[in-house]
Amino acid sequence: MPFGFRKNGELRLDITDFHISVKKRKKQKEGDKDDGSLHPGLIFIRSKTENDFQKYINSVLDEQSCFFGNYIAKSNQEGYDLQNEHVATGEDTQCTLPHVFNSTENEIFIPLNQQYKNKCLNHTFTSNAEAGLYFLIYQICSLKHNSINHTDDNDRNLPRIRSNLVLDMEYHNIDGLGRKSFLTAGEMPLPRLFLFLSISYTVLTFIWIKNIVDIMMGRAGFLNGGDKPMVQAIHHLMSCLLVLKTCSVFFESVRYHFIRVHGHAELWSFTYYLFTFVKGAFLFTVLLLLGSGWSLFKPFLNRREKYIILIVLILQVIDNFAIWMLANETEGERFYEDWRAVLHLLDILCCVAILVPIVWQINALEEAEEGKDKDAGENDNDRESARTLARLHLFRSFYLMVIGYIYFTRVGVYMLASMLSYQHTWMRYCFHELGTMTFYVVIGMKFRPITEKVYEVLQGEEEDELDGLEMELEFEEIELANKR
Numbered sequence: 001m002p003f004g005f006r007k008n009g010e011l012r013l014d015i016t017d018f019h020i021s022v023k024k025r026k027k028q029k030e031g032d033k034d035d036g037s038l039h040p041g042l043i044f045i046r047s048k049t050e051n052d053f054q055k056y057i058n059s060v061l062d063e064q065s066c067f068f069g070n071y072i073a074k075s076n077q078e079g080y081d082l083q084n085e086h087v088a089t090g091e092d093t094q095c096t097l098p099h100v101f102n103s104t105e106n107e108i109f110i111p112l113n114q115q116y117k118n119k120c121l122n123h124t125f126t127s128n129a130e131a132g133l134y135f136l137i138y139q140i141c142s143l144k145h146n147s148i149n150h151t152d153d154n155d156r157n158l159p160r161i162r163s164n165l166v167l168d169m170e171y172h173n174i175d176g177l178g179r180k181s182f183l184t185a186g187e188m189p190l191p192r193l194f195l196f197l198s199i200s201y202t203v204l205t206f207i208w209i210k211n212i213v214d215i216m217m218g219r220a221g222f223l224n225g226g227d228k229p230m231v232q233a234i235h236h237l238m239s240c241l242l243v244l245k246t247c248s249v250f251f252e253s254v255r256y257h258f259i260r261v262h263g264h265a266e267l268w269s270f271t272y273y274l275f276t277f278v279k280g281a282f283l284f285t286v287l288l289l290l291g292s293g294w295s296l297f298k299p300f301l302n303r304r305e306k307y308i309i310l311i312v313l314i315l316q317v318i319d320n321f322a323i324w325m326l327a328n329e330t331e332g333e334r335f336y337e338d339w340r341a342v343l344h345l346l347d348i349l350c351c352v353a354i355l356v357p358i359v360w361q362i363n364a365l366e367e368a369e370e371g372k373d374k375d376a377g378e379n380d381n382d383r384e385s386a387r388t389l390a391r392l393h394l395f396r397s398f399y400l401m402v403i404g405y406i407y408f409t410r411v412g413v414y415m416l417a418s419m420l421s422y423q424h425t426w427m428r429y430c431f432h433e434l435g436t437m438t439f440y441v442v443i444g445m446k447f448r449p450i451t452e453k454v455y456e457v458l459q460g461e462e463e464d465e466l467d468g469l470e471m472e473l474e475f476e477e478i479e480l481a482n483k484r
Contacts, residue, residue, distance in 0.1 A: 002050060002053070002133055002134065002135050002184070002422075003133070003134055003171045003184045004131075004132070004133045004134075004173075004184040004185030004186050004422035004423065004425075005125045005130075005131050005132065005133075005134060005171070005173060005185065006125075006131050006173045006174065006185045006423075007125060007126070007127060007128050007130075007131050007174075008124065008125065008126070008173075008174045009124070009125045009131065009171070009172065009173040009174065009185075010122065010123065010124045010125070010171075010172055011044075011121075011122075011123050011134075011169070011170070011171050012120065012121065012122050012123075012169070012170040013042075013097070013110070013120060013121040013167065013168070013169055014118075014119075014120045014167070014168040014169075015097065015112070015118075015119050015120070015121075015165055015166070015167055016118050016119075016165070016166040016168075017164065017165060017166050018040075018112055018113075018163075018164070018165040019163065019164045019165070020038065020040060020140070020161065020162070020163045020164075021161070021162045021163075022038070022160070022161055023160040023161075023162070037142055038140055038141070038142055038161065039066070039068075039072050039111070039140070039141045039142075040111075040112045040113075040138075040139070040140040040141075040163060041068050041071075041109060041110055041111045041112055041138075041139065041140075041141075042109075042110040042112065042136060042137070042138050043067050043068045043107060043108065043109045043110070043136075043137050043139075044107060044108040044109075044134045044135070044136055044137075045067070045107055045134065045135050045137060046105070046106045046107065046132040046133065046134050046135075047132070047133055047134075047135060048132075048133065048421065048422070049133070049418065049419075049420070049421065049422065050133070050418075051418045053133075053135050057137075066139065066141035067137050067139050068109050068139070068141070069141060071100060071109050071111075072141065097110060097119040097120055097121040098110070098111060099111075099121055099123075101123070106129070106130055106132060108123060108134075112165075131185075132422065133185075133422035136169075138167075140161055140163060142161070170263070171184070172263075173185060173188065175188060181260045182259055182260055182261075182262070182263035183256065183259060183260045184422075184425075185422055185423045186420075186421075186422050186423055186424060186425030186426055187256065187425065187426060188260070188426070189426045190253075190256045190426050190429060191253050191256040191257040191260060192253075193253075193426060193429065193430055193433075194249050194250070194252045194253035194256065194429075194433075195250070195253040197249045197253075197433050197437070198246055198249040198250035198253055200437065201242065201245055201246040201249055201437070202246050204242060204437075204440065204441065204444075205239070205242040205243055205246050208238070208239060208242055208444060209239050209242075211448070211449070212231055212235055212236075212239060212449065215229050215230075215231050215449050216231055229448075229449040229450055230449055230450070231449045232295040232296055232449070233294075233295040234286070234289055234290065234294060234295040234296060234447070235447075235448075235449055237282070237285070237286050237289070238286055238444065238447070240282060241279070241282045241283060241286050242440070244275060244278055244279035244282055245279055245283075245440070247275045247279075248272065248275040248276050248279045249433070251268060251271050251272040251275055252272050254268050254271075254272075255268040255269050255271075255272045273320070273323065273324055276320070276323070277316070277317075277320040277323075280316055280319070280320065281313055281316045281317075284312045284313075284316060284350055284353070284354060285309060285312070285313070287354045287402065288305070288308060288309050288312060288353070288354060288357055289301075289309075290398065290443070290447055291354065291355075291356075291357040291358035291361060291395075291398065291402075292305045292357040292360075292361065293361055293395075296447065297391065304360070305357055305360075308353055308356055308357060311353060312350055312353045312354075315346050315349055315350050315353070316350065318342075318346055319343060319346040319347060319350065322339050322342045322343040322346065323343060325339045326339045326340060326343060347410065348410075351406045351410065354402055354406075355399065355402060355403070358395055358398060358399045358402065359399070361395045362392065362395050362396060362399065365388055365391055365392040365395065366392065368388055369385060369388045369389065369392065394446065397446065398443075398446065401439065401442060401443065401446075404439075405435065405436075405439040408435045409432055409435055409436065412431075412435075413428055413431055413432045413435070414428075416428060416431060
């Protein structure tokens with residue numbers, strides 16, 4: 001995975017049991033020898049951003065060329081052996097792995113051969129010019145006739161090459177207090193950032209729960225403008241969501257702290273992913289219930305809404321399993337990219353599912369408004385239209401807020417991250433969490449406990465609609481029985 005090195009950052013590589021096996025294919029002629037044309041190696045390439053590196057690697061792969069072909073071409077022209085090249089860095093004299101540091105391009109090339117049973121490399125980035133975002137690439141180049149490309153060869157006639165090595169890597173930076181930090185340069189502010197966010201969510205959770213407790217104790221909540229506000233079941237679920245969000249952000253701060261100190265945090269990572277899973281399921285469930293109007297405007301869920309919630313919960317289980325698998329894979333591996341694609345697809349499906357019950361509510365309210373304009377009297381028409389229009393305005397604004405939240409966190413933040421330098425990638429998490437916090441606050445104010453009379457009127461309308469629905473179902477059952 002990429003790692004951003006600051007000044008005085010250090011990398012250490014331990015390579016053991018390196019081995020290459022070449023198996024000739026049946027169509028390959030006996031006179032063809034490929035052993036001498038194989039050049040395995042590791043190379044650290046510096047890039048400004050991950051997008052720039054991806055463009056570079058795609059161009060190299062399209063050309064079917066070697067990442068370190070210029071080093072091999074130079075060795076062939078100047079007549080020296082890269083295997084014996086060594087640039088001493090650091091104070092560890094036992095690390096004698098031959099390597100070449102290109103001070104112009106700030107690249108580190110490490111040629112490999114069968115003799116490396118146990119070798120190591122230490123390199124310190126001693127200046128700001130050497131610091132940057134580095135990517136590690138392992139490649140075996142098959143070169144013939146001192147040429148990098150081999151497009152003239154038939155791929156079916158090329159030998160089958162297998163390699164094996166054990167690579168142990170350690171990256172670390174030095175923070176402002178002179179302490180060793182195993183976090184990449186762009187993640188070093190994250191422990192403090194998530195700690196501040198957890199404190200902020202704690203304050204919001206305290207305000208929300210205190211308001212609910214005051215209302216249940218018979219006092220007017222300080223977030224409400226009317227008399228006798230009414231606490232519904234959805235408000236308790238929103239309280240649980242805030243508690244889970246606070247815990248997940250706090251444990252993310254703890255997780256990054258232990259990664260900074262020790263380089264790993266298995267226990268805290270498990271705790272963080274557990275709370276993230278429960279919080280994610282709660283978030284989508286609460287949004288779906290709010291979109292359906294459950295407990296606020298009606299005491300029931302119809303069959304379609306129940307199916308939507310069930311599907312979203314199943315997708316959340318698969319989604320969090322994909323997150324766990326992604327955390328245990330290495331970036332650049334095939335399974336990493338596969339699980340990343342699954343994660344992205346499931347996230348989009350969950351976001352789309354949130355909008356479905358909101359759209360159903362908006363359509364139902366628009367149809368109800370059109371029907372009341374035709375059937376009701378003048379006085380009744382004004383009163384019923386005002387109620388329906390108020391609910392219609394609430395759900396339309398809720399729909400726009402959800403669309404804005406999804407677009408900002410799934411599109412806007414990633415577009416911003418693609419433009420950030422390697423030292424400022426923490427801003428991606430900052431903007432994502434600030435957008436999420438703003439969304440929580442706005443939704444909380446929109447659906448906070450309100451005057452009891454409003455709920456009584458709206459629930460009365462829903463009960464009439466439910467009675468009408470039950471009568472229609474009974475009428476359909478009678479018709480089916482007569483037909484039989």
